[in-house]
Amino acid sequence: MSDAALAIPPWRLGIAHLRDRLWSGEAAILLLLAVVLIVVLPPFAFLVQASLTVGTAAQSHIGFDNFISVLAHNGAALWTNTIIYALGSSSVAIGLGVSSAWLVARTDAPFRQTAMVAAFLSMAVPVIVKSIGWIMLLGPNSGLINVMLRVVVGGEEGPIQLYSLGGMIFVEGMLWMPVVFLLTLPVLGAMDPSLEEAAATSGADLRHTFQRVTLPLMRPSIFAVFLLAFIRALESFEVPLLIGAPGDLQTLTTAIYQSMHTGFLPKYGEASAFAVLLLGVVVVPLAYYYRLTKQADRFATITGKGFRPRRLKLGLWRMPLGLWLLSIPLSLAAPVLIMVWASLLPVYKPPQFSDFAQLSFANYRSVWGRGDTLAGFANSALIGFWSATIVVTLTFTAAWLIVRYRSTARWALDVMISMPLVFPGIVLGITILIEFLALPTIPIYGTIWILIFAFLIRFMPYGMRFCHAGILAIHRELEECGRTCGASALTVLRRIVLPLALPSVAAAWLYVFLHSVRDLSLAVLLAGPGSQVIASVILDLWNNGEVPELAALAVVLAIGVTALGVVLMWLSRRTGSVAS
Amino acid sequence: MVTYLTRWLHMVALACALGIGQANGQPANVEAVANYAGADRQKVLEDGARREGGLLLYTTGTQIKPLLDRFEQKYPYLKVELARASSADTARKVIEEYRAGFEKVDAFELASHGLVVPRDENILMPFRSPEFEAFVPDAIEPKQHWVVVRESYTGIGFNNKLLPPDKAPKTYQALLDPQWKGRMAISGLTTTAVNWVGSMVIAHGADFVRRLGQQNIRIYNLTGRALANLMSAGEVILSPTIYNSHVAASADKGAPLGWFAPGPVPVTDTGVAIARKAPHPHAAMLFADFLMSKEAQFLYQELGYDSARRDVAGPGAQVERLYLTNRPNFIRDYEDWAKLYQDTFVRRRM
Numbered sequence: 001m002s003d004a005a006l007a008i009p010p011w012r013l014g015i016a017h018l019r020d021r022l023w024s025g026e027a028a029i030l031l032l033l034a035v036v037l038i039v040v041l042p043p044f045a046f047l048v049q050a051s052l053t054v055g056t057a058a059q060s061h062i063g064f065d066n067f068i069s070v071l072a073h074n075g076a077a078l079w080t081n082t083i084i085y086a087l088g089s090s091s092v093a094i095g096l097g098v099s100s101a102w103l104v105a106r107t108d109a110p111f112r113q114t115a116m117v118a119a120f121l122s123m124a125v126p127v128i129v130k131s132i133g134w135i136m137l138l139g140p141n142s143g144l145i146n147v148m149l150r151v152v153v154g155g156e157e158g159p160i161q162l163y164s165l166g167g168m169i170f171v172e173g174m175l176w177m178p179v180v181f182l183l184t185l186p187v188l189g190a191m192d193p194s195l196e197e198a199a200a201t202s203g204a205d206l207r208h209t210f211q212r213v214t215l216p217l218m219r220p221s222i223f224a225v226f227l228l229a230f231i232r233a234l235e236s237f238e239v240p241l242l243i244g245a246p247g248d249l250q251t252l253t254t255a256i257y258q259s260m261h262t263g264f265l266p267k268y269g270e271a272s273a274f275a276v277l278l279l280g281v282v283v284v285p286l287a288y289y290y291r292l293t294k295q296a297d298r299f300a301t302i303t304g305k306g307f308r309p310r311r312l313k314l315g316l317w318r319m320p321l322g323l324w325l326l327s328i329p330l331s332l333a334a335p336v337l338i339m340v341w342a343s344l345l346p347v348y349k350p351p352q353f354s355d356f357a358q359l360s361f362a363n364y365r366s367v368w369g370r371g372d373t374l375a376g377f378a379n380s381a382l383i384g385f386w387s388a389t390i391v392v393t394l395t396f397t398a399a400w401l402i403v404r405y406r407s408t409a410r411w412a413l414d415v416m417i418s419m420p421l422v423f424p425g426i427v428l429g430i431t432i433l434i435e436f437l438a439l440p441t442i443p444i445y446g447t448i449w450i451l452i453f454a455f456l457i458r459f460m461p462y463g464m465r466f467c468h469a470g471i472l473a474i475h476r477e478l479e480e481c482g483r484t485c486g487a488s489a490l491t492v493l494r495r496i497v498l499p500l501a502l503p504s505v506a507a508a509w510l511y512v513f514l515h516s517v518r519d520l521s522l523a524v525l526l527a528g529p530g531s532q533v534i535a536s537v538i539l540d541l542w543n544n545g546e547v548p549e550l551a552a553l554a555v556v557l558a559i560g561v562t563a564l565g566v567v568l569m570w571l572s573r574r575t576g577s578v579a580s
Numbered sequence: 581m582v583t584y585l586t587r588w589l590h591m592v593a594l595a596c597a598l599g600i601g602q603a604n605g606q607p608a609n610v611e612a613v614a615n616y617a618g619a620d621r622q623k624v625l626e627d628g629a630r631r632e633g634g635l636l637l638y639t640t641g642t643q644i645k646p647l648l649d650r651f652e653q654k655y656p657y658l659k660v661e662l663a664r665a666s667s668a669d670t671a672r673k674v675i676e677e678y679r680a681g682f683e684k685v686d687a688f689e690l691a692s693h694g695l696v697v698p699r700d701e702n703i704l705m706p707f708r709s710p711e712f713e714a715f716v717p718d719a720i721e722p723k724q725h726w727v728v729v730r731e732s733y734t735g736i737g738f739n740n741k742l743l744p745p746d747k748a749p750k751t752y753q754a755l756l757d758p759q760w761k762g763r764m765a766i767s768g769l770t771t772t773a774v775n776w777v778g779s780m781v782i783a784h785g786a787d788f789v790r791r792l793g794q795q796n797i798r799i800y801n802l803t804g805r806a807l808a809n810l811m812s813a814g815e816v817i818l819s820p821t822i823y824n825s826h827v828a829a830s831a832d833k834g835a836p837l838g839w840f841a842p843g844p845v846p847v848t849d850t851g852v853a854i855a856r857k858a859p860h861p862h863a864a865m866l867f868a869d870f871l872m873s874k875e876a877q878f879l880y881q882e883l884g885y886d887s888a889r890r891d892v893a894g895p896g897a898q899v900e901r902l903y904l905t906n907r908p909n910f911i912r913d914y915e916d917w918a919k920l921y922q923d924t925f926v927r928r929r930m
Binding site: 132135136139140141142143163241242245246248250258261262263264265266346347430433434437438440445446524525527528529532536539540542543546547548 | 636640641661662663664665666668669671672673676677679680682684696697765768770798799800801802803805806809810812813814815816817830833834835911914915918919922926927
């Protein structure tokens with residue numbers, strides 16, 4: 001700063017100037033890092049403490065026993081199962097998700113809308129309902145598909161073995177496929193087609209264009225979503241418990257789940273130690289991701305050149321690829337459809353034509369008749385709205401700062417935001433419960449705000465990956481253009497980056513909204529008498545085993561969410577295309 | 581300056597203490613209210629409850645909605661507020677709340693499993709009621725911390741279309757028959773499975789359980805009722821962890837299900853309890869009285885549960901029942917059974 005500048009009194013610098021300095025990178029990143037630390041550190045400290053505490057509350061000591069017992073869970077089989085399952089299911093999700101997103105966004109394949117609707121529909125249905133749907137379809141004894149196949153191939157059981165490693169990979173892969181689809185769709189949709197056209201002009205065929213141009217450009221997005229799917233699969237226990245256990249298959253998470261329940265009160269030591277170990281699995285690939293995306297411009301597909309996304313003509317391949325695209329919504333919808341059938345019948349049974357006479361909406365009436373359903377929906381929608389809005393605001397700002405500024409703190413910021421990915425739901429819930437009971441000065445205990453706070457922590461990592469992939473696709477020249485014309489950093493962010501990244505931001509918003517509406521573990525622990533949520537109703541129906549009613553509720557939820565999703569995506573694409 | 585600041589701090593502390601005292605009502609009274617036995621008991625409770633205006637109940641589900649409706653109809657000046665979570669979550673939550681001095685809950689209607697630890701942490705207030713006389717002694721917790729107001733039993737359930745009742749196994753020993761190898765399934769949700777193992781240990785010993793482990797029983801991590809649903813769909817043919825109440829309810833709607841008690845069966849029991857520092861003790865006591873009353877017990881029965889009241893004998897009255905949580909060393913026993921369950925059924929192929 002020159003002497004002349006020093007001579008100007010500080011108030012003359014003006015608020016706009018200060019604001020610009022704040023937005024100039026470093027300071028803003030540090031500020032955001034401080035906010036994130038305040039939010040993330042208490043549960044992290046609790047997690048580390050729980051992982052190091054050995055024994056019961058009365059006679060506990062500090063030690064590494066939990067880590068040792070996680071690593072010593074017997075046998076290579078357990079680790080092999082876990083790794084194969086995580087790699088397999090994330091690969092299935094990526095393979096199906098990316099290919100169908102490409103077909104929907106970039107080609108003239110038929111059934112594109114169907115694929116999109118199915119992705120939303122599938123995301124809204126609770127895992128429990130879908131898993132039971134798969135058992136109804138593929139169960140070894142009376143699974144509908146197996147029964148039909150047996151007519152052809154004979155035999156007493158099977159032939160498809162759902163309770164196997166393959167079955168687990170398939171079911172988990174199908175759970176994640178819609179997320180991959182929604183994460184890559186906006187990036188692909190906004191892609192400058194001139195690159196693909198150049199490839200085509202140079203004589204590359206469809207396969208080569210996809211392999212050599214489209215895929216490399218999407219590497220950061222694919223890697224980001226692979227990371228999410230892989231880590232989630234490593235720590236997921238629903239599918240291993242529901243689909244693996246009947247086939248005597250154990251993964252690391254089921255072993256940890258079992259050890260958690262050897263005591264009368266659940267023991268969280270091993271689960272916490274595992275989570276701490278998983279942090280390594282988050283931090284190392286993130287470092288790789290940073291090397292990969294160091295030259296952000298290489299992956300920018302939205303540039304200053306005017307373009308009109310043009311669909312690739314598939315020619316002869318149109319119908320076969322269309323059928324492939326159709327098979328995905330069908331397999332996403334299949335377990336939901338069989339549960340819709342179950343929801344129309346008084347008792348659970350495999351579909352038969354003779355049951356048509358018995359079909360009724362009794363389960364739907366009974367779900368709506370519950371006093372708590374409507375109140376639960378209202379509270380959940382409110383919680384979902386605020387959680388999604390806060391998560392997206394925070395992660396959008398953070399992602400933009402991280403992509404645009406070379407600050408050394410940016411990696412730390414991303415690690416901190418991504419860290420909650422490994423927090424086990426129950427540990428996070430208990431920490432937040434204790435935290436706000438100890439802080440009566442912030443009177444949010446028992447209100448919906450404690451849930452919103454919990455969901456902020458839980459879904460930050462997801463918001464981050466969606467927004468990061470979206471912003472990475474925008475070339476810096478567009479922002480520079482705005483700055484040259486005299487716009488402030490905030491204006492650039494609001495008027496240029498946000499509209500262009502809107503499809504990704506909308507996908508992130510929707511993801512957080514949906515998952516906070518259907519999250520069970522946190523919601524049920526933290527909801528107070530005045531803030532009962534729809535998750536309590538889901539859990540209630542589940543605990544009482546009223547699966548047909550649960551299916552009815554899931555269908556209502558799915559229809560609402562699908563409508564919301566389609567409208568949001570349509571709006572965001574419209575705004576996006578206007579802005580570009 | 582320092583003196584002024586100290587005095588100001590004292591005043592703030594005093595104001596806080598008064599505030600907390602008021603928020604908690606009159607905790608010293610809870611014990612007196614919960615054990616009052618005077619002739620004017622009902623009037624004292626009603627007068628007190630009228631001043632209190634309502635109560636906060638921690639419970640698991642909404643199955644009991646018809647009972648809450650009837651209670652509010654009977655005492656129109658009382659409003660029942662609910663916070664719902666699983667019994668384990670509720671236990672954890674109330675322990676943390678009491679540690680932090682957040683004492684808002686008045687009463688519990690919770691699986692006895694979830695009441696054990698709050699009792700040991702001194703969060704439950706023992707109580708007395710004229711209704712006690714009608715109950716079988718096992719249904720009253722030995723130190724009167726809770727009374728079992730609804731119960732159901734896990735026994736052998738089967739799909740009677742795929743397995744005619746005369747061919748189904750009817751005792752625990754019959755499950756060892758080689759013909760059932762690989763054909764049985766159980767609900768692997770912890771309390772259901774562990775209580776089932778515990779009952780067999782009590783009836784036939786741990787070795788019997790280990791022999792049963794050789795039968796390759798398929799584990800579904802689903803609730804007993806969801807397993808019963810898979811059974812009515814024909815996916816599961818035979819299971820020793822099926823609740824009688826679910827079979828009765830589904831069979832009424834035409835599901836092909838049958839049920840036997842194979843010997844002494846574990847009782848899945850839900851008790852009513854009063855919080856030690858309940859802000860609304862009169863309302864809480866009236867609520868407990870109501871749930872134990874003959875009228876409420878008949879309402880529970882209509883919902884498919886059995887009753888531990890002698891004058892409300894249901895279909896479960898003939899079954900030999902094991903109230904496991906009443907055992908003197910229940911937590912230790914439970915942990916032994918949990919280990920036996922995991923070693924025998926879960927980890928057998930690891």
